[in-house]
Amino acid sequence: NAGVMQNPRHLVRRRGQEARLRCSPMKGHSHVYWYRQLPEEGLKFMVYLQKENIIDESGMPKERFSAEFPKEGPSILRIQQVVRGDSAAYFCASSHSGQGAGDTQYFGPGTRLTVL
Amino acid sequence: DQQVKQNSPSLSVQEGRISILNCDYTNSMFDYFLWYKKYPAEGPTFLISISSIKDKNEDGRFTVFLNKSAKHLSLHIVPSQPGDSAVYFCAGVQTGANNLFFGTGTRLTVIP
Numbered sequence: 001n002a003g004v005m006q007n008p009r010h011l012v013r014r015r016g017q018e019a020r021l022r023c024s025p026m027k028g029h030s031h032v033y034w035y036r037q038l039p040e041e042g043l044k045f046m047v048y049l050q051k052e053n054i055i056d057e058s059g060m061p062k063e064r065f066s067a068e069f070p071k072e073g074p075s076i077l078r079i080q081q082v083v084r085g086d087s088a089a090y091f092c093a094s095s096h097s098g099q100g101a102g103d104t105q106y107f108g109p110g111t112r113l114t115v116l
Numbered sequence: 117d118q119q120v121k122q123n124s125p126s127l128s129v130q131e132g133r134i135s136i137l138n139c140d141y142t143n144s145m146f147d148y149f150l151w152y153k154k155y156p157a158e159g160p161t162f163l164i165s166i167s168s169i170k171d172k173n174e175d176g177r178f179t180v181f182l183n184k185s186a187k188h189l190s191l192h193i194v195p196s197q198p199g200d201s202a203v204y205f206c207a208g209v210q211t212g213a214n215n216l217f218f219g220t221g222t223r224l225t226v227i228p
Contacts, residue, residue, distance in 0.1 A: 004159070040220075041220055042205060048214045056213075104150065105150075107160045109157075110159050
C-alpha cells in the first residue's frame with residue numbers, strides 16, 4: 001500500500017534553471033496539495049489541485065511557479081528561473097475527498113531543492 | 117500572519133514521563149485540528165486529529181485536548197518513548213477550505 005511518493009528526493013539547480021518536482025498521490029486519492037517549508041519554519045500551503053483542475057492557488061507566488069495534475073500521471077510543481085530563495089523542502093500531500101475539515105492529508109517524503 | 121503558533125521550539129522529557137506539546141491559534145474559523153510528527157529528511161506523518169465539536173480525542177498513548185474559548189490545543193504523549201523524539205507540528209483548517217495552517221513545530225527529545 002504505497003503512500004504519497006515524491007521524486008526526486010533531492011534536486012540541485014543553478015540560478016536561472018528550471019525545477020520540476022513530481023508527486024504521485026496515495027492510491028484512491030484524487031486531491032493533491034503542495035506545501036513549502038523554509039528552514040526553521042512550518043509548512044506553508046501553496047496550491048490545491050484535483051485531477052486536471054487547480055482549485056486553490058492562493059499560496060503560490062505569482063511568478064515563476066506553476067502546478068498541474070494531469071488526467072494521467074503525477075502532479076508536477078514547476079519552478080522557472082529558480083533563485084536562491086527558492087531553496088526549501090517541498091512537500092506534497094494527498095487526501096481522499098477534499099472536504100477540508102475531517103479529510104486527513106497524508107504527506108510524501110518531500111523534495112529538497114537547493115539552488116546554487 | 118501566523119495563525120497557528122507553537123511557542124516552545126523544543127522540549128526534553130525523560131522516558132516514561134508525560135510529554136505535553138502546546139499549540140495556540142488565532143483564527144476562530146478553524147474547526148478541525150491535526151497533529152503531525154516529523155523525522156529529519158522525511159515528510160510529516162499524521163498522528164491524531166480533533167474536531168471542534170469535541171474537547172478530547174484519544175488514540176493509544178496520544179491524546180489531544182482542545183480548549184476553544186482559549187483557542188488552545190495540546191498533545192499529550194504518555195508514556196513517552198525514545199522513538200517519539202521528533203518535531204511535532206499542529207495544524208488547523210476550516211470547513212470549506214483545504215489548506216492546512218501549520219505551526220512552526222516543537223522538537224521533542226525523549227531521554228532514555
